[in-house]
Each structure stands twice: as structure tokens, then as C-alpha cells.
Amino acid sequence: MTNRSFEDEVEDLLIEAYKAAFKRQPSDEWLRAIAMRVGTKGDVATLDEAGAASGVTRERVRQVMAKIEPQLRGTAVSGAREVAETLVARSPVPEPIGRRLARSGMTRPTLTGKGFLNILKLTGTSPTDLVGTQLVSMDGWLVEESEVPVMKAVSVAKKHTSSYGMTTVEEIRQALASPDKQLDATDIRRVLEREPSIKWAGEWLWVEKDHDGSHANRLVNTARSILSVNSPQTVASIHEGARRMWKFRGLDILPPIAAMKAFFEESPYFVVEDDLVRPIEPLNYREILGTTTAMMIDVLKGSQYQVMDRQSLYEACSDAGISPGTYGIWTTYGEWMEKFGPNVWGLRGSSPNPGAVEAIRTAARARLKAEPRRKSWSWAADGRIAQTMDVTTSFLGSGVLSFVPEIQNMLAGQALAVMLDGVPVTTAKLGDDHAFCWGWHPAIAATGAQRGDVLRITVDVGAKTAELQIGGQELWN
Structure with a gap:
């Protein structure tokens, strides 16, 4: 614990620099003005702010500073190294940095x-000169350069909120890390916890945006899509739909059910009652x-x-004009x-009778058994x-589809150009x-193939092409 703060030492230097430049002691007003301009009274004051404090024009402050700054060059502040070392050790440090350092008497609480x-x-020095690394002031923090x-x-x-709805400190750490710099999750959490727009649900978090429209958060969009079909639904059902x-979007950050529930409880778009x-x-x-999706829902x-x-x-769906791919x-x-159930699909949030589901399955199995599933191969006259x-x-x-082994073995892992x-x-x-x-x-769309038709695929193994022919029973002959 030192008796004099870092700023006290700097202001002693300012007095000596003023005396060297003007051959007299600075008045209290002028000492305050130049101290404000240098940065010992809080953030670095503008020329206008410093001038107002001493009752002179900004130009006069500029003139005075121009005379005393050369006198400061090459002087040393004994407490500067200790302050720099502490800042690097605690990086990132929120502004004002003096709020932390004043506890040990190093600085005043107002130092920025x-x-x-x-x-x-x-x-005439820098953090690099003092401790071997640079410090950077950004976004209301002072941070060691490698931790920028x-x-x-x-x-x-914010990006993760848009893409996934929610995220975690670890996911953010991985997104920010590089092969040569593995960042500390504790530092990241400290930065996030000071951001008032970030909401927390245990380890999961999201950013509450000022203009959080329905398209700004994928989890909001997905839940709205699900609930537009059937409502209410359980959090678990929405989680499974998400x-x-x-999986379709190739997204790899999916919050668990408990975190989703907390999110829905905080969201202005939903009401949560128990688990619904x-x-x-x-x-x-x-x-x-949209219209096309609505057709399948209507079905x-x-x-x-x-x-x-x-x-x-x-x-x-085919009768409604919905393509097989869709x-x-x-x-x-x-x-x-x-x-x-196996081979039984429906709208999320429906509650079909289990007996009805089993009856649908039974009827479907009987129908499939009656459907012909023949498959054979032959050599064509031209060697295909x-x-x-x-x-x-x-x-x-x-x-x-699956090819017979005789064809599959020739073409495994390859691609075929399909021709009609x-x-x-x-x-x-x-x-x-x-x-x-x-x-x-x-190919199905191009041929107009229907259930009960017969398809012949003639493969040129060397050219990796497949020519299609659609017909009826005559193709078995």
C-alpha cells in the first residue's frame, strides 16, 4: 500500500513541467486544467473542457500544453510499472480502471x-516498454493486446443469437480462439456479464436486441413456425422440432430443453404455462x-x-402438386x-390415439406387401x-434406390450422369x-414415373452415365 497514488506522482511532474516552461508555480485552476487534459482527473479532457475548468479559451490551453509537454518527455513515474503489471494480470479491465486499482492504493478510482x-x-514510454506487452483501450475496457x-x-x-437463438461462453470462446491463442473463458464471461443486453439461463445466454424482430433469432422463428400449426406445445416438442x-441447416449449437424454457419465458413472443x-x-x-408448405399441412x-x-x-402431396424432393x-x-411411429408421420403437436396410429401402420404394411418390388439386371447388346x-x-x-450387387460393385463411391x-x-x-x-x-420428375411403372437404367460403366427408360410390363420381357 503506497501513500501517494499514480496520479499524485503525475501531478507533481506537471507542476515541475509548468515551472520549467513558465518560470512560476501554476495556479490551482491551471493545475486542474492541465491535469484534466493529461488524464489524472478521469478521462482525458478535451481542450474545450480543460479551458472551461480554468476560465480560458481552448486555444490558450493548447498553447500551454504545447510548452509543458516537451518538459514531460523522458520523465518517469515510479508507480507506472506496477499499474501496468496489474492491468496486464487482470486484463481485460473495465473502465474506469481506477475502480479496481484504487483498492490497493495504486491509483484514484477515477483513472481511465x-x-x-x-x-x-x-x-515518452508505453506498456510495452514497461512490461513487454501493449495495452489497448477499446469498447469501455483496457485489454492486453493478445486478448483483444x-x-x-x-x-x-449477437451473431450466435441470430443463428442459434442461444449460445454459451465456451461456444463463443471457440469461435474467437485461434491456433496460436487459446483464450480464457473466464475473461470472456467477465466481458459478457457487463453487457446489459445479454440474458442468462445457467450457462446459456442470448442477446436481447433493441429491434428483435421475428427474423432476428432462429429459435424464435422456429418456435413460431411450429406453434402456427398447433398450439400450445410442450417445450420438449419444440426442442425436437428445432x-x-x-440438422437440415447444419447448425451445431442447440440449447437444451431447460435453457429453451427460460428463453421462452423471457421472450416477448411467447407465454409459458408449466411446460406448455x-x-x-x-x-x-x-x-x-408459405403457400406450398401450407398445402402439405392442409393435407x-x-x-x-x-x-x-x-x-x-x-x-x-403428389396430387397437391408438391414435388417429391420437397x-x-x-x-x-x-x-x-x-x-x-415407423412409417407414420403427422403434424407436431397432434395427439393421435395410439390405437389409430397402429391401425394406420397395419394398413400401410399390407399395402406395401401388395406392391411389386422386382429387380433384375442384364447385359445390353452394346456391352452396357x-x-x-x-x-x-x-x-x-x-x-x-439400390443397384444390384453386379452394378454396385463396379460403381461404388462414384457419380452417374443420368440421361433421358x-x-x-x-x-x-x-x-x-x-x-x-x-x-x-x-429423374423421377423428368420421366413422370408413377407407382406401378417399370424403370430400366442402362449404365455405361466406363463413361459413368445412366440412360433411363420408363414403361410397363413389356420392359420385363
Whole structure:
């Protein structure tokens, strides 16, 4: 504990510099003015502010400072090194930095980072000279140079809020870190905790934006989409819907159910009662999800329990003009859809009778068993190899087929240019460690294939092309 603060030492230097420049002792008013301008009375004052304090013009302050600054060059403040070492050790330090340092008597509570750096500059030194590293004043903090990325934590939190709805300190740390600098999560949390717009739910956090419209937060958007179809719904149901959407978008930060509940409780868009979430005002899925999506929702709402087996749903969507690719994406990733059992899909938030779901499954299995699923291969006269197969509901819905082993073994892991009447229609890709080949939806659309048709795929192994032919029973001959 020292008897004199860092600022006391600096002001002694200011008096000596004034005396050297003007051959007289400065008045109390002038000492206050130049101290304000240097930075010992708080933040570095402007010329106007310093002039007002001493009752002179800003130009006169400038003239006086121009005479005393050369006198300060090369002088030393004995407490400067201790202050710099403490700041580096505690970096980042919020403004005013004196609030922390005054506890040990090093400085006054009003000292700012800008003031400290200005004093060092006027005396002809720097933090690097004193302790081997630079200090930077930014965004209301004084931070050691290598930790400057920490000050971007709030900016990353805002981006994560838009992309994921919520995030964590660790996710932000990983986003900011680089191979040569692994940042301290404690420093990041300290910066985030001083930002009033950041809300916390345990380890999870989000930024409450001034203009947080419905498109500024993916979690808000997703919950609104789900609740526009059926409301209210449990937090767990919304969480599962978000998980499906996140998978489709390739997003890797999904808050847990408890954090989501806290988020919905704080959000101005939702009301939470026990575990049930409802929108603050009624939502229309046609307005939120668009006309095409609404057609599929209408199909399911038109069914008795808002659930259908895959084949019936596919056929109904096809009749409504919904493409197989769109249908496949929705059944796999749609946040507003839910799988109620093997081969049974419906609207999230529906509560179908389990007996009804089982009856739908039973009927679907019986229908599938009656569907022909033949598949064979042969050599064509020109040396190409051909696969003939029945067009099934599964193929139409998924756009995925499997080649017989004789073809799969020749083409595993490769891509085929799929042709119809010599015109390319799509590229199909074969797995290298399984028998599936995907990417056939454009070909299905181009051929107009329907369940019960027969498809022949003639493959040129060397050219990696596949020519399509659609027909009926004659293709088996």
C-alpha cells in the first residue's frame, strides 16, 4: 500500500513541467486544467473542457500544453510499472480502471485506461516498454493486446443469437480462439456479464436486441413456425422440432430443453404455462410458412388424426402438386412434422390415439406387401449393363434406390450422369460402403414415373452415365 497514488506522482511532474516552461508555480485552476487534459482527473479532457475548468479559451490551453509537454518527455513515474503489471494480470479491465486499482492504493478510482495510456505517451514510454506487452483501450475496457479478440465476445454472442437463438461462453470462446491463442473463458464471461443486453439461463445466454424482430433469432422463428400449426406445445416438442431443423441447416449449437424454457419465458413472443408454450398472439401457418408448405399441412389436417402413413401422405402431396424432393425434405427435417411411429408421420403437436396410429401402420404394411418390388439386371447388346426395376412408393418418396450387387460393385463411391433421351437430367451418387444411390428426384420428375411403372437404367460403366427408360410390363420381357 503506497501513500501517494499514480496520479499524485503525475501531478507533481506537471507542476515541475509548468515551472520549467513558465518560470512560476501554476495556479490551482491551471493545475486542474492541465491535469484534466493529461488524464489524472478521469478521462482525458478535451481542450474545450480543460479551458472551461480554468476560465480560458481552448486555444490558450493548447498553447500551454504545447510548452509543458516537451518538459514531460523522458520523465518517469515510479508507480507506472506496477499499474501496468496489474492491468496486464487482470486484463481485460473495465473502465474506469481506477475502480479496481484504487483498492490497493495504486491509483484514484477515477483513472481511465485512456488516461493511463495518455500519461505514458506524454512521458515518452508505453506498456510495452514497461512490461513487454501493449495495452489497448477499446469498447469501455483496457485489454492486453493478445486478448483483444476477447472484446469481440459480445459481437459473436449477437451473431450466435441470430443463428442459434442461444449460445454459451465456451461456444463463443471457440469461435474467437485461434491456433496460436487459446483464450480464457473466464475473461470472456467477465466481458459478457457487463453487457446489459445479454440474458442468462445457467450457462446459456442470448442477446436481447433493441429491434428483435421475428427474423432476428432462429429459435424464435422456429418456435413460431411450429406453434402456427398447433398450439400450445410442450417445450420438449419444440426442442425436437428445432433439432430437426438444425440438422437440415447444419447448425451445431442447440440449447437444451431447460435453457429453451427460460428463453421462452423471457421472450416477448411467447407465454409459458408449466411446460406448455403458446404464442402471445395467434399465428397463421399460411402466412408464416408459405403457400406450398401450407398445402402439405392442409393435407395432414384433413386426415382424421393429423397423421398418415408415408405412402398415403406421398400420394396426397403428389396430387397437391408438391414435388417429391420437397416432400422428402419436410418428412426428414420439417420442424412442424413429427414421426409418430415407423412409417407414420403427422403434424407436431397432434395427439393421435395410439390405437389409430397402429391401425394406420397395419394398413400401410399390407399395402406395401401388395406392391411389386422386382429387380433384375442384364447385359445390353452394346456391352452396357442394365437394371430393370418396379417403381415403388419408397423410390418415389425418397429419391433413393439400390443397384444390384453386379452394378454396385463396379460403381461404388462414384457419380452417374443420368440421361433421358440423351439429355442430362441429374447426377446420382452411389455410396462407397453401402448399396444406396441417391439424387433421383429430378429423374423421377423428368420421366413422370408413377407407382406401378417399370424403370430400366442402362449404365455405361466406363463413361459413368445412366440412360433411363420408363414403361410397363413389356420392359420385363
